[in-house]
Amino acid sequence: MTTCVIYARVSTVKQAEKELPVQSQIDKCKKHAVSLGADIKKVFTDEGISGTSDNRPAFQQAITYCENFDVDYFICWSTSRFARNALEAKLNKRRLANSNTKIAYVSQNIDEGDSGFIYEGILELFDEYYSRQVSQDTKRSMIANAQKGYFNGGFVTFGYQQEPVAGQKKKTRLIPNPLETGTVNRIFELKLASYGGKQIAELMNAEGRLNRGKKWNKTTILELLRNERVVGKVAFGKKGRNGSLPRSEWIVVDSHEPIVSTETFDAVQTMMDKQTNTAVREEGSAKSTRFFTGILKCGKCGQSMKIERAKGATKVYYYYNCGTKKAGLGCENRRINSAIFDPWMVDVICSEVLTERNLKDLLLQLNDLCGSWAKKKRERCTDLIQQIREMERRNSRLYEMLEDASGVYNLQDLAPRLRSNNEAIRKLNTELAIAETEKPPTLEITERDLSELSELLVDIIKTSSNPGKVREFFKTFLHSVEVQDDEIKVKYRPEALLSAHSGIVPSREEWLPLPDSNGGPAD
Known part of the structure; x- marks a missing residue:
């Protein structure tokens, strides 16, 4: 079934x-x-x-x-x-x-x-x-909406309450809650006095200053201390395509009446930044943020290129290197800076797959698909009609057998077969009705759109928010990317691409930054 x-x-x-x-x-x-x-x-x-x-x-x-x-x-x-x-x-x-x-x-x-x-x-x-x-x-x-002083919805930050806006249906704004503002200022004062989040939570609970009936904990205290809403602002764009963004890149707008002064808030942020050691660094693990982990191979020994880290003066660098060499089993040191290689290789793949020639071939295939749709629909409807007529002929023979006075047939013998045939006819008629009302696929892409279409598709691929998912997408048609001495060899499934090209991609890129005076990577 x-x-x-x-x-x-x-x-x-x-x-x-x-x-x-x-x-x-x-x-x-x-x-x-x-x-x-x-x-x-x-x-x-x-x-x-x-x-x-x-x-x-x-x-x-x-x-x-x-x-x-x-x-x-x-x-x-x-x-x-x-x-x-x-x-x-x-x-x-x-x-x-x-x-x-x-x-x-x-x-x-x-x-x-x-x-x-x-x-x-x-x-x-x-x-x-x-x-x-x-x-x-x-x-x-x-x-x-926030710039006009309206509340966009969601959780109401501790210290505030909603108030309807006169003359604005369904609009509200945030105003200080007099029963909670004292607690907010007390929390910021304790932080400036160098109390930790857990200590502040214990003091608030001991003083009976609860979090809307619940006890404070370290997490809720730290969240409040980091919340721009207490200074009358709303932050947008905290996360980008590759994870959380630094505060300097957020879009922050004035929205409502503040509870805490800007000077106090900024001082607390500086103190918390130092305590959590938020120096500039690359977010996430190396494995999850590299496009070609598991795809990139050493052209000498055929083994996977592994990620390794190297610390510079102000940041951490990530390199692909031969897994055999890293394990101390021979081969050559083949360090490739992933920050340079990844975007270059993505450009190469996109330019090979999403060329105007490929898209033109695609356009022809899609036009053929739309052009053959009506023929396929006619063939399908004709087949259904033939099946219906065949079932009706079977029923006709059964009725003739019932009407034959000289026969030995009876309704009890033939009724189940009639019911089965009638059910089959009903289903075939339903399928035929659906098939007859189906609309053909629409295609609104012309040859003039090819260049813009190519740019759009490449942009969508390059701006996907999760590098790990990009890697999984590449694996659907890439077998491997091999690092040779002076070239990169791409092995892929030709049937996955509209046009098969040579798998050799010449490379003139300098993968390894020049070393600094201590022999380490330069910034």
Whole structure:
């Protein structure tokens, strides 16, 4: 028996009003399941959750269900409902593929061949691009809202309370809460007196100055001490594409009445920075922030290039080096500065895959796909009609047998067969009705768009927020990248690219910075 699960999602209530509500998505997915002849095992929904991340409870449950219960189809409305992040989509599709589960989109007719794979990938990239544009528009709106003194919503910081804005429906602003402002100032005074977070929490609890009925702890104290809202400001852009950003890069706007003076707040921040030793350093582990870990190979011995660290005067450097050499088993020292190599190699890969020639080939394939759609639809409808007529002929013979007075047949013998045939006819008619109302795939890309399309796709890949996911994406078509003496050899799956090129990429880059006077890496 063919089986399926259904997944539906909307990000916000407003989105549900403008686009397709969850229930409508589910209804259309159920009709699609009928056309596939699939029995629906379970329906999963996420409401009010963005598709830019795969951290969606129902979505993860749906993927896990497919992995454990041998499901044939994962049905959802469109590529954007599956995910708006292209790399997250690739990873989750690999999970489904490993479970032999196919993805079926209701609103998009995607071929299962090579052209369908590329077409689907472009749809995912544009879904991600659209999502980022929405995110930027939302951020601008929130900044403007805060500058006007309005509260954007969320948790109300200790020391404040919400107040409706006169004449502004649904608008509120933050004002100091007289029952809590004394506690806030007391906490900052204790910090300036060199008390630690745990000590301050114990003193506040002992004095009966509770955190809205709960006891303070070290974490809640430190969070309050770091919160710009106590000086009447709201911070945006605390995180970038590669993790948390330094405070100097945040967008901070004046929004409401302060409780703590700017001088006191800044003094506390300086003190906490020194105590936590927040000197300039690279965030995250070397393994999680390198694009080619596990892909880069030594051209001499064939072993993986491992990450090693080297401390400079003011920062830490990360290098790829031969794993055999690092283990003391021979080979050569082949240190490559990852900060130089990674962006260069990404540029090379993007330029080889996303060339205008490749995109022109893609455009031709997509045009062929759209052009052949009507023919495939006619063939499918003709086949369904033939199946319906065959079942009707079978029924006609059964009725003739019942009407034959000389026969020995009776209704009890023939009724089950009639019921089965009639059910088959009903299903075939339903499938035919759906097939006849399907709309052809739309293609709005012309040859004039090729250059802009190439730039857009490259930009989306290069600005993905998680280097580890970029690495997983590269692994879908790269076997390895080998470091030779004077060239880089890229081994890949030709069938994954539209045009196969030579796997040799000449390199004239100087990977290792000139050493400083002590023989270490220069800054």
